[in-house]
Amino acid sequence: MHALYDLAVGPLAWLAFGVFIIGSVYRLLAMRALALRKDGAFVAYVSWPHAFKSLAHWFTPFGALGWRENPGVTIATFIFHICLFLVPLFLMGHIVLFDTFRGWSWPALPDGAADVLAIVVVVICAYFLWRRLSVPEVRFVTSAQDVLVVSLVGLTFLTGVLAYHRIGDNLVLTTLHILSGEAMLVAIPFTRLSHMLFGVFSRGYIASEFGSVRHAKDW
Amino acid sequence: MSTIADRLIEDEGLRRGVSRLTPEKIEKVFKELIAGECGARLKTYVESCVRCGMCAKACHYYMSHKDPSYTPVAKVSQTMWRLLAAGGRVEPQVIYECAQVAYTECNLCRRCIHYCPLGIDTGYIISVVRRLCHKLGVTPQYIQDTAHSHSAVLNQMWVKDDEWPDTLQWQEEEAREEFPGLRIPLDVEGADFMYSVIAPEPKFRTQLIYQAAAIFNAAGLNWTMPATPGWDNSNMAMFTGDSEIMSRVERAHYETAQRLRVKRIVMGECGHAFRAVYDVANRWLGWKWHPVPVVHSVEFFWELIQQGRIKITHKYADPVTIHDPCNIIRGRGLMDKLREVTHFLCENVVEMSPNREHNYCCCAGGGVINCGPPFKNVRIVGNSIKAEQLRATGVHTLVAPCHNCHGGLEDIISKFGLGMHTKFLGDLIYELMEKPEAE
Amino acid sequence: MKRRTTPLALVAFVAALLLALPALSQQDMTTVPDEAFKTRTRPPALFKHDEHNEKAKLDDCTACHHGEKDGKRDPGADTSGIPCSDCHAVEAKPGRTPLMRAFHKQCLGCHMTQKKGPVTCGDCHKPVK
Numbered sequence: 001m002h003a004l005y006d007l008a009v010g011p012l013a014w015l016a017f018g019v020f021i022i023g024s025v026y027r028l029l030a031m032r033a034l035a036l037r038k039d040g041a042f043v044a045y046v047s048w049p050h051a052f053k054s055l056a057h058w059f060t061p062f063g064a065l066g067w068r069e070n071p072g073v074t075i076a077t078f079i080f081h082i083c084l085f086l087v088p089l090f091l092m093g094h095i096v097l098f099d100t101f102r103g104w105s106w107p108a109l110p111d112g113a114a115d116v117l118a119i120v121v122v123v124i125c126a127y128f129l130w131r132r133l134s135v136p137e138v139r140f141v142t143s144a145q146d147v148l149v150v151s152l153v154g155l156t157f158l159t160g161v162l163a164y165h166r167i168g169d170n171l172v173l174t175t176l177h178i179l180s181g182e183a184m185l186v187a188i189p190f191t192r193l194s195h196m197l198f199g200v201f202s203r204g205y206i207a208s209e210f211g212s213v214r215h216a217k218d219w
Numbered sequence: 220m221s222t223i224a225d226r227l228i229e230d231e232g233l234r235r236g237v238s239r240l241t242p243e244k245i246e247k248v249f250k251e252l253i254a255g256e257c258g259a260r261l262k263t264y265v266e267s268c269v270r271c272g273m274c275a276k277a278c279h280y281y282m283s284h285k286d287p288s289y290t291p292v293a294k295v296s297q298t299m300w301r302l303l304a305a306g307g308r309v310e311p312q313v314i315y316e317c318a319q320v321a322y323t324e325c326n327l328c329r330r331c332i333h334y335c336p337l338g339i340d341t342g343y344i345i346s347v348v349r350r351l352c353h354k355l356g357v358t359p360q361y362i363q364d365t366a367h368s369h370s371a372v373l374n375q376m377w378v379k380d381d382e383w384p385d386t387l388q389w390q391e392e393e394a395r396e397e398f399p400g401l402r403i404p405l406d407v408e409g410a411d412f413m414y415s416v417i418a419p420e421p422k423f424r425t426q427l428i429y430q431a432a433a434i435f436n437a438a439g440l441n442w443t444m445p446a447t448p449g450w451d452n453s454n455m456a457m458f459t460g461d462s463e464i465m466s467r468v469e470r471a472h473y474e475t476a477q478r479l480r481v482k483r484i485v486m487g488e489c490g491h492a493f494r495a496v497y498d499v500a501n502r503w504l505g506w507k508w509h510p511v512p513v514v515h516s517v518e519f520f521w522e523l524i525q526q527g528r529i530k531i532t533h534k535y536a537d538p539v540t541i542h543d544p545c546n547i548i549r550g551r552g553l554m555d556k557l558r559e560v561t562h563f564l565c566e567n568v569v570e571m572s573p574n575r576e577h578n579y580c581c582c583a584g585g586g587v588i589n590c591g592p593p594f595k596n597v598r599i600v601g602n603s604i605k606a607e608q609l610r611a612t613g614v615h616t617l618v619a620p621c622h623n624c625h626g627g628l629e630d631i632i633s634k635f636g637l638g639m640h641t642k643f644l645g646d647l648i649y650e651l652m653e654k655p656e657a658e
Numbered sequence: 659m660k661r662r663t664t665p666l667a668l669v670a671f672v673a674a675l676l677l678a679l680p681a682l683s684q685q686d687m688t689t690v691p692d693e694a695f696k697t698r699t700r701p702p703a704l705f706k707h708d709e710h711n712e713k714a715k716l717d718d719c720t721a722c723h724h725g726e727k728d729g730k731r732d733p734g735a736d737t738s739g740i741p742c743s744d745c746h747a748v749e750a751k752p753g754r755t756p757l758m759r760a761f762h763k764q765c766l767g768c769h770m771t772q773k774k775g776p777v778t779c780g781d782c783h784k785p786v787k
Contacts, residue, residue, distance in 0.1 A: 002773050031259050038258025041502040058336055065577055066334030069276045077271075077336075092699055093779050100762040111699050131272070138272035140220055140287035141296045146270050166780040174778035195267035195337055202263050203338035210332070213498060215552030216576045218332050 001171050008178040009097065016182035023189035024197050031198065042205070050211025051204030057219035058203055064219035073131075080124040083117040084153070088181070090114070093164070111164075118161050125154030149192050156180040222288050223297050223316045223324075230593045232360030233318050240311035240355060248354050249307025257347060264339045265303060268292065274341065277331035279579045280324055282604035289601070291331040291341040294320050298348045318357045321348040323594040324601070326585035327458075328545040333577060342585075346460065353460030361591025365455035368418075370464050373471050374451035376418035384446045386421040390428045394436075398654065401436040403428070406479065407443035412514075413476045414444050416487040417453035417622055430649040431487065434520075437652055438528035442485075449475030452486050454495035458586025462503050469500030476511040483512035485519045488643045490546030490621035491584055498550060515547050517620050520644055521556040524563050531564065531651040538567040539642070540612040542628060543578035544621035552576075557644075561618050564647045569612045579605045581619070583627025598627065599634045606635035617641045688786050690765075694743035694757055700783035703765065714775070722764055729753060 035043050057063040067074040088094060092108040099105040109117070128150045132142045159177035162168055187193050210218035253261070275281050275290040287293055298317040302309060327342040335341075352358055358366070368377045378386075384405055391403040404410065414435070420427050435442050444450060449471035456464035473496075476484050486493055493515050501509050514522075523529045541561055547553045554575040561568055573579070582602035587594065609617065609632070617632075617639050619625055625641050632639045689702035710716075725735025726745060737745075743757050750756035755763070765782065769775035776782050 002777065005777055006770060006773065031263060034262065035259035038256075039260055041505075041507075042260060044507055054338075058338075064333065064336070065573075066273050066277070066336060069334065070273045073271060073273055096758070096762060096779075099759050100766055103759070105759075108699075132270075135272060136220065137275040137281070137287040137290045137293065138270065140290070141270045141272065141292045143270070163778065163780055166784055170778045170780040171776075174780070192267065192269050195269055198263045198267045199337045202260075202267065203336070205260070206332055206338035206340055210549075214550050216549050216554075218338065218576075 001175060005171060005175045005178070008175055008182065012182055013178070016185045020185040020188055023186070027189045027194065028197055031201075042209075045208050045213055046205060047208040047212040048204070051207045053211065054207030054218050055200060055203060057217075076124050076127055079120060080128075083121045083124075087114055087117050087121065087157075091118075115161065115164055118157050118164070121157040122154055122161060125150055125157065129154070145192060149187060152180060152184050152187060156184050220287055223320050226597075227315065227319060228323075228593050228597070230319075230359050230590075232358055232363050233315050236318070236352075236355065236357030237311040237315045240314060240357070242308050242310060245311065245314060245355060246306065246308040249302055249351060252347070252351050252354060253303075253307070256350065260340070260343060261299075261347060264344060265295075265300065267337055268295075268339055269337070271336075273336070274331040274334045274339075277334035279326075279330075279582055279604050280601045282579075283601050289324065291325075291334075294325055295341055295344050299344050302348075302351070314352065314355055314357050317348050318352040318359070321345050321352060322359050322362065322458075323587055323590050323597060326545070326580045326582055326587050328580035328584060329549050330545070330577070330580060332549075349458070349460035350462065351460070358459050359590040359594070361593075362455055362459055362586050362589040365589055366459045366461050366464055369451075369454065369456045369468050370461075373448040373468055374418040375453045375455055376422040378418050378421055378451075380448060383421060383448075383450060386425060387428065387444060387446075390425050390432065394429050394432050398433060398436050401432055403432050404443045406446040407441075408478075409480050410443035411441040411481065412443075412483050412485045413479055413481040413511075414442055414485050414487070415450055415452040415472065415492075417489045417492050418451045419453075419622065420487065427487065427643065427645060430645045433654070434523075434529065434645065434648050434652065437530075437655060438523050440528075443479055443481065445475045445479060447475060452484075452492040452496055453489065454492060454500065455586060455589055457495045457499055458491070458589065465495065466500050466503040469496060470504055472496060473501075473504075473506075473510045481511065483514055484509075485514050486516060488516045488620040488622065488645060490544040490550070491586070491623055494546040494550050515551060515553060515620075517547060517553045517557050517560060517644060518551075520560050520648065524560060529648060530653040531648070532653055533651060535565040535616070535647055535651060536567075537616050538569050538614040539565045539616040539618050540569045540571050540609070540614045541574065542571070542581065542617055542619040542621075542624055542641075543575055544619060544624045545578070545580055545584060547621065548578065549576050557618075557620065560644055561647075564644070564651055565618075569614050571608050571612050573608075579608055581605065581621075581624040581627035581631075583630070584621070584623040588623055588626045595630070599630045602627070602631055603635065606631050606637060609637055609639060610635070615639050618644065618647070620644050690761055691741065691743075694741070694748055696748070700779070701785050703761065703782035704784060704786065705765075705782075714772075721768075 061074055061078045062068050086109065090107070090109040091114050092111055095105060095108050129147065131138050132147060132150065133139060156177060159173050159180060163170055163173040163177050188196055207218050210216050270292060272290065272292065274292050278289060278291050280289040288297065298320050301313065302317065325342070325345045327345060329340070329342045331341045332338060365375045368375055372378065372380070387403045387405060391401065394401045414431060416428060451468070452472055454465055454468050456468060484496070486496060497509065497513050520529065539561065541557060543554055543557065558568070582598045582605060587598050615638060617628060619628055619641050620643055625643070628641050631637070632641070687705065687707040690705045692698060692702040719738045720733050720736050723736055723738045725732040725737050742760060746755055746757040746760040748757045766777060769777050
């Protein structure tokens with residue numbers, strides 16, 4: 001287990017960051033090249049001012065019709081995504097690893113707050129899974145991959161929470177936590193999680209069409 | 220859970236189409252289509268859709284049926300995802316199902332864009348499915364007939380070359396009874412604008428041409444209509460997925476305007492035609508914008524009112540409500556002008572809710588009404604949400620500046636016993652305007 | 659009598675205690691000393707000095723109690739008895755190792771290279787039983 005832990009915090013961590021960053025950059029550039037090659041008649045209408053205006057609405061809770069009409073999902077989605085970024089990036093335990101081995105340090109969230117936010121992520125993952133399996137219109141379009149990626153995120157945060165509270169064998173849970181987190185990073189460029197990369201561009205494109213051609217709002 | 224397979228409707232065009240297919244043939248055409256015509260948009264949409272189901276409430280079909288297989292994402296999952304997962308190698312029956320979903324259960328109204336945080340354009344994906352069905356020769360019989368008509372005579376309704384000027388002259392003659400000096404100027408080079416209409420107008424709604432001529436006459440405008448093919452601005456080929464015919468039709472339309480050296484094209488009160496001329500065919504022809512400026516009637520009437528060229532004797536007294544047609548509202552942002560014109564004409568305007576860009580579709584557009592009788596009941600029952608929306612206004616007059624919307628809304632009104640009647644802006648203006656020369 | 663002997667005995671006891679302090683503190687040490695930190699985010703890391711060294715077969719004090727030369731770790735100097743925080747300030751100047759990093763490097767770094775001993779947060783930072 002000790003060896004696996006070493007592997008997870010060492011080579012695998014660099015591998016995961018590498019695949020995530022290089023993979024993401026590659027996917028974005030490849031998609032851009034494809035758009036320029038095949039969607040020229042549509043790329044031509046891209047208008048950043050319209051894109052930013054629309055994105056501002058979509059990044060505001062209840063700032064768009066879809067958010068207003070789905071209040072439960074909206075609240076869950078916003079809290080989920082905010083925590084999803086905030087907790088890993090500003091968690092004491094993560095910063096300490098960088099501080100110890102790289103000498104990089106930045107301000108951390110108070111442990112108690114990070115703990116609550118991480119638990120919130122786990123609860124929302126459970127809510128998303130429940131929706132997948134019980135809400136008919138979601139279930140109708142759910143595939144194995146959808147369940148898998150939500151579970152992966154949930155597992156990462158759940159093992160993190162358990163390790164923090166020292167429930168179960170700490171080495172086993174911490175190792176599992178690191179490995180599932182790494183799997184999540186690697187999955188981002190190559191699964192549904194790629195909406196993290198493409199989401200602003202697909203929204204920005206349609207916002208451009210609506211704004212500059214159709215003169216109508218798209219939120 | 221029920222799927223499209225549980226509600227298949229017999230259509231001769233679809234049936235005959237799939238009878239000629241084999242999985243190999245489908246695979247070949249599908250792969251060519253994906254490699255040849257699709258790019259980053261389809262790839263991004265298919266890949267990054269997180270299947271959250273938020274779009275369900277956008278769709279009038281889902282809101283009316285509450286059946287999960289009618290949500291926008293479900294329509295994509297039952298068509299494009301299914302085809303992509305199989306690499307296009309599917310049984311012909313699957314194409315039948317894809318065609319029924321794509322042609323008759325989605326109006327391409329784009330309301331779902333207001334629901335998807337990722338901005339996924341379901342209408343575009345469904346258009347690609349239609350393109351595939353067209354290439355495979357699997358199209359509903361009725362709409363295919365209109366596409367054939369476009370192909371043969373460049374208009375939707377098999378109006379022969381000589382029938383067209385004949386009809387215009389007949390309407391001119393009729394109108395001169397009422398307005399002695401009225402002309403419907405044919406082929407006048409250098410006129411201020413070319414007025415174009417959809418083929419159903421000369422075919423069976425000639426009154427609309429009459430009214431337009433009366434309004435332009437009263438306003439003292441310098442206008443013309445072409446005497447040659449290229450006069451029809453409708454475009455059903457756009458909705459069958461026949462981009463080649465679509466662009467031929469629009470090219471003829473633009474070129475007719477250019478031949479007449481008009482300053483711009485004013486289009487009658489039709490939504491899909493506007494979409495074709497303003498937003499779609501120009502791209503296929505390689506024009507970023509239009510070679511000739513294009514204005515929809517709503518905007519044109521608004522201009523005439525601003526300029527004081529339309530004078531009315533009185534305002535329409537009964538309360539009216541406004542239906543926002545997708546192709547000129549979500550497609551052109553004319554919601555404010557539509558309201559200003561309506562308020563100019565009517566005493567009492569009751570807004571329906573939701574409205575403007577968020578309005579529910581009429582369920583006729585996107586070529587759905589053109590798929591004809593076999594699918595009529597589905598689209599009417601599939602829009603009970605619109606009926607509820609209309610009923611809630613409590614008014615009896617419905618302003619809808621779009622032909623397709625008229626068709627769809629009238630069907631809903633009669634099916635659900637709403638006791639309303641629909642009006643074009645042209646109907647109202649003609650009814651209310653000062654008729655100086657009238658005898 | 660009583661009044662005089664009690665203070666004397668007390669002084670002797672305190673003196674003895676002071677002399678024996680380093681030895682005593684190491685024997686009784688259960689955690690890494692964290693007095694220097696103004697705020698504590700976690701319980702102090704469990705560390706039974708003698709037991710640890712016995713288990714780790716550590717005889718050389720400089721393995722941990724190292725000195726410093728030209729801004730680098732100097733394993734030649736034995737700094738036993740000097741609190742770590744004397745050199746490793748909590749808020750260190752640029753180029754120096756702050757206390758928390760020093761502790762983590764010392765413990766975690768060695769455990770990682772030796773492939774022995776606790777390496778996760780929760781295996782060190784836990785309440786004393």
